[in-house]
Amino acid sequence: MNRKEAQAYLNQLVLIDKGDHGRYYGTLEDLIAEERKPWRGKVRITGVERYPKISSELSQLPKPVFAENDLVEEPGVNIFPCNDNSLSYNHSLADALKERWDQLQETYTNSEHLLTQIQQYMKQLKSEKLLTEDTYIYYQVFEKNGEMFMYDEEKGDKLAIEGCPFEFEIKTNGRWEPAHYDDHGHFITFDEKLIKLKPSDDVRLNKKQFDPYYILKNELEEPALDALESGMQRLGINHEHCMYCHNSLLIQLLSSIEEQEFSGVNFISYANENQQFIVQHHYERTIQDEEDDITFDRFEFTSDSGERLITTYATQVSNE
The missing domain is CATH 2.30.30.430 (Kinase associated protein B domain)
Structure with a gap:
């Protein structure tokens, strides 16, 4: 002007x-x-x-x-x-x-x-x-050759429902309710209601279920998660401070379906208003059919000021 x-x-x-x-x-x-x-x-x-x-x-x-x-x-x-x-x-x-x-x-x-x-x-x-803000992915249910699928019209993605590990939400009486898939198009809500969806009915998935850190937390046995949270609490951080998670265990599980033993390291970074932290999560897993799985988890915390801390959980003595 x-x-x-x-x-x-x-x-x-x-x-x-x-x-x-x-x-x-x-x-x-x-x-x-x-x-x-x-x-x-x-x-x-x-x-x-x-x-x-x-x-x-x-x-x-x-x-x-x-x-x-x-x-x-x-x-x-x-x-x-x-x-x-x-x-x-x-x-x-x-x-x-x-x-x-x-x-x-x-x-x-x-x-x-x-x-x-x-x-x-x-x-x-x-x-x-x-x-x-855009928390959910929405799908329509359809059936093909007796198998149930979900279809994302916006992106054109198709996902088989059978064996899907995610927690769904289905719309009942005008509101969304958490549910897991049973079979033949049936879903079971948390209050044990059995609901059959028809083709073109909607289901949705919370995007957080695709987040590597969310998946890692759910994979950890409760004592292992307690060990992680104990170290975080002592350093003044919580899960909301997570900035990045490299989940190598998830990568192994998805790419090695026949394998029964896994080991490696996940890398997690956190930051609060004052400091940044790196956690090396060393893990071992032995999958057993007849007995409880054998697990080992060691969390090595390092702050940008040089403070170090280690917490551990194991179902039995590790090979390390």
């Missing part, structure tokens, strides 16, 4: 457009209008309208160029009128990050490191729930 228009926006909300470095809300506090020179404005930053550009070539997440309450001097060519913004700086920042998150998920397939950094930043802003 020109300097005459800018006069009308004194002490009003404007936008600063920094191109690939983002767009920012602010209050136009003053004009610098020297003769025969382009006008400039002094703007007090109040929010983030668009987060800086993120690409998969970057190794680090770019940060906003302006922080809350910064007083910046910008050429008039970068300043624009804008609609009212009632969000706080952190709230607007979280919304802008969420928009970039959606773009990365849709556009890039090799951007996990950047998505992880966004997730960590969102946790610091206490806004990570924005990333899990």
Whole structure:
């Protein structure tokens, strides 16, 4: 806008457009209008309208160029009128990050490191729930050659129901209820009701069941999970602080159906407001048909300050 228009926006909300470095809300506090020179404005930053550009070539997440309450001097060519913004700086920042998150998920397939950094930043802003708004995957039930399947119309994915390890939700009396699959199109709800679904009926799965960390927690026997949580509690972290989980046990289980013995290491990272932690989860599994499985779990915690801690659970003495 020109300097005459800018006069009308004194002490009003404007936008600063920094191109690939983002767009920012602010209050136009003053004009610098020297003769025969382009006008400039002094703007007090109040929010983030668009987060800086993120690409998969970057190794680090770019940060906003302006922080809350910064007083910046910008050429008039970068300043624009804008609609009212009632969000706080952190709230607007979280919304802008969420928009970039959606773009990365849709556009890039090799951007996990950047998505992880966004997730960590969102946790610091206490806004990570924005990333899990689309919690469920919806399927329609159909039958083919006597076998039951689920079909995702949006993505075209087909999934056999028989032997599926996930917990489903089915709609009964207008509301969703947790249930597990029995057979021949029948599902059993938690209160033991047997419900038969018809072709084209809907079922849904909570996406968290595909999360490697969620799967790992469910795979651990209760004493092993207690050992993990005991170490976490002593270091001041909890499951909500998990940033990344490499679940090699899941990979082995899925790729080696005939194998009865597994061993390896999972890597889990956590971060709270003050520290970051890495956990090496050493495991051994022996699957037995007639007896209880033999398991061994050792959790080695290391903080970025050098603190170390080990917790262990075993059904019998490990080979280590």
